[in-house]
Amino acid sequence: MAATLEARKREDLTTSNTKAIRLAGEVPAIIYGYQVEPKTVTVNSIELLKTVRDEGKNAIISLQVDGEAVDVMLHDYQVDPLRDELVHADFYAVNMKEEMDVRVPIVLEGEAIGTKEGGVLQQPLYELSIRAKPKDIPEQITIDVADLAVGDSFLVSDLKESKNFEIMEDETATIVSILVPDEEPAEESAEDETAEPEVINGNKDENEDK
Incomplete structure (x- = not known):
C-alpha cells in the first residue's frame, strides 16, 4: 500500500x-x-x-x-x-505495471565470526541495482554476515533469488568480505634502520684507533 x-x-x-x-x-x-x-x-x-x-x-x-x-x-x-x-x-x-531500475540500500545483519577473531570487515558495495515493478521494490536488502570467517567474502551471486525483482549487478561483485588483520611490521623496520648506523659508527671508531 x-x-x-x-x-x-x-x-x-x-x-x-x-x-x-x-x-x-x-x-x-x-x-x-x-x-x-x-x-x-x-x-x-x-x-x-x-x-x-x-x-x-x-x-x-x-x-x-x-x-x-x-x-x-x-x-x-x-x-x-x-x-x-x-x-x-x-x-x-510511475507506471505501476512497468518495471523500473532503482538502487536499493544494503544492510548488514549480525556480527561476523571473522571480526571476533580479529579480522577486518570491508563493505565495497552499499547499494544494489535492481529491476522491479514499483510495488515490488524492497526497502532494503538484508544480508546476514554472522557466519563469515576471516578470508570469507559474500558476493552478489550469493544472494537468494527473488521472484519480485531482478538483480542488475555483476554477479562477481563483492558485497562484503572479512580481511586478514595486518601484521604491522613497522617495529621491525625501525630496528633495522637503527642497526645500520651503529655498524657504521663502530667502523669509524676502529679507523680512528688505527
Whole structure:
C-alpha cells in the first residue's frame, strides 16, 4: 500500500512567493513522468521527510493533488547546506505495471565470526541495482554476515533469488568480505634502520684507533 501525502497546486512562481512557502514549512515541488503533464505543487516539509524516513527513499507515494491521486516516487531533492532544510523536491509519476531500475540500500545483519577473531570487515558495495515493478521494490536488502570467517567474502551471486525483482549487478561483485588483520611490521623496520648506523659508527671508531 502506497503512503499518502497531501499536495497543493502552486501557480505563483515568483521568488517572494517561494520564500513565503518555505517560511510556512512547505516545500516547492514539481510532478512529472508517466501520463502526467508537469505541474508545480507544494508539500509539507515535515510530512515529506517523515514519509521518506518511514517508507524508504524508493517508496511509492500516493500524492493527493486537489482530490486527484498520482502514484509517484521522490526522484530528487535539494537541501540548503547552511540550514539543512529541504528547498525543492522532484516527484516522478510511475507506471505501476512497468518495471523500473532503482538502487536499493544494503544492510548488514549480525556480527561476523571473522571480526571476533580479529579480522577486518570491508563493505565495497552499499547499494544494489535492481529491476522491479514499483510495488515490488524492497526497502532494503538484508544480508546476514554472522557466519563469515576471516578470508570469507559474500558476493552478489550469493544472494537468494527473488521472484519480485531482478538483480542488475555483476554477479562477481563483492558485497562484503572479512580481511586478514595486518601484521604491522613497522617495529621491525625501525630496528633495522637503527642497526645500520651503529655498524657504521663502530667502523669509524676502529679507523680512528688505527
